[in-house]
Amino acid sequence: MTTPVKWALIGASNVAQEWMIDAIRSQQEGIICTVFSQNAERGKAYAQANGIPRNTTLLDDILQDSEIQAVYISSRNEFHKEQALAAARAGKHVLCEKPLALSLDDAEDIVRVCHERGVVLGTNHHLRCSAVHIALREQLRAGAIGNLNTVRVFHANCLAKSVDGWRLNDAGGGLILDSTIHDIDTLRFLLGTEPLSVFAMTQSGRKSVSGIEDGLMAVMRFPGDVLVQIHGSYAVPYAPGGIEIYGDKAALIARDCMSQKPVGSLALRNAEGEQPISLTHHNLYRYSVARFLGAINGKGTPAATGEDGVASLRIALALKESVRTGQEIKVIPS
CATH class of the missing domain: 3.40.50.720 (NAD(P)-binding Rossmann-like Domain)
Structure with missing residues (x-):
């Protein structure tokens, strides 16, 4: 035992x-x-x-x-x-x-x-522990969509009053280090690579105090000239969370999967239409x-190892630097 x-x-x-x-x-x-x-x-x-x-x-x-x-x-x-x-x-x-x-x-x-x-x-x-994202990675590794072209991540929601606190009012909080960093880790988990550069713009003051970001649009360039778009927010109720991954042969569409709950669906979309992919959900x-x-x-x-934590932080801090400078920021590997 x-x-x-x-x-x-x-x-x-x-x-x-x-x-x-x-x-x-x-x-x-x-x-x-x-x-x-x-x-x-x-x-x-x-x-x-x-x-x-x-x-x-x-x-x-x-x-x-x-x-x-x-x-x-x-x-x-x-x-x-x-x-x-x-x-x-x-x-x-x-x-x-x-x-x-x-x-x-x-x-x-x-x-x-x-x-x-x-x-x-x-x-x-936690998001890399989702059955949806595990299945997504398996599909990508199996070449289900051909050569990877573009990815879109939707992780916008309305932060509950019970958990806002320091996230909206403290320099150690903000959307990027609290939420977008999960999107970054999920992308690393799915694609198996690191972005080469990032660019981001943020919103502030819808739910947060002025100067603390509560909304974000970001673009990342990954190896192979793959572009990734992220929309994140603390101030958008009813927005569906998901990931869309586009290749030259097909697309993978994951819906309602940017959640702490064991939920979400996954489908492969190609010339024959959209076919659901079977999932067995588990507690993340x-x-x-x-x-x-x-x-x-x-x-x-x-x-997710400590090294994964360092890598996701490196990219998140590059996003914050892009917001600060208004420039595209190269991501320096470890």
Whole structure:
């Protein structure tokens, strides 16, 4: 039998409450022992509401607990670096929400320290865990659409009041590092390559405070002269999310798949019309945690590795630089 892995939650977050607590507990080897929150009252209420035995306001309580083997970090973006490095240096495996950090150097430091300490590092990019995107990648690898030409990504929605907060009001938030970075990771997962350059324009002030982006249109150029368009927003209700991938022989159309939920459809469109592709949906977060625990047990890698987290951040920061300068920005590979 597999030895149970005891977890600590770093951050009393909505994403943990809605998705990750269930995902960890769904695995036979996953036990949540404690939750860290800087706010003692929130941490206590959160622990009670979610059946977590302990809560703490001191990160050292987790770092010094020899029973804790893994941490899930879903605190505010600006805290990821400090918390991930501390956990790794204490010998804890780290599953961290995106972005790994707010700078590329800091994200690369996290990867380096995790390697040095021999702990598993995963970036919680959930969209690549979707059955739709897994099937999309399989279709592309099988040559279903011929030579790749163009991709369009639609990931516009209306951010719920319960989760807006710092995303709309803080320099560590904004659409690019919170949402578009998922689109970037999904594109890397699907296409298996990195963009050569990016260009973006953003909107601000529809839901966010002025200066924090809440809408985006971006264009990326991938190898082979492939162009990719992304539309992202926090302020567009009722917009269908999806990905359209066009080749010289056919197109793949994925609908309603830019979601945390196990939903969406996939179809191949060619001269004969549109044919649906059969899918077996699964919980994205349970899939992610299962892959992470497998990596801890020496079986494969996390669904998205630390290196994947660094790569998606590199591209996201290039988008932010394009917005700042109004210029097309080359993406410098690692």
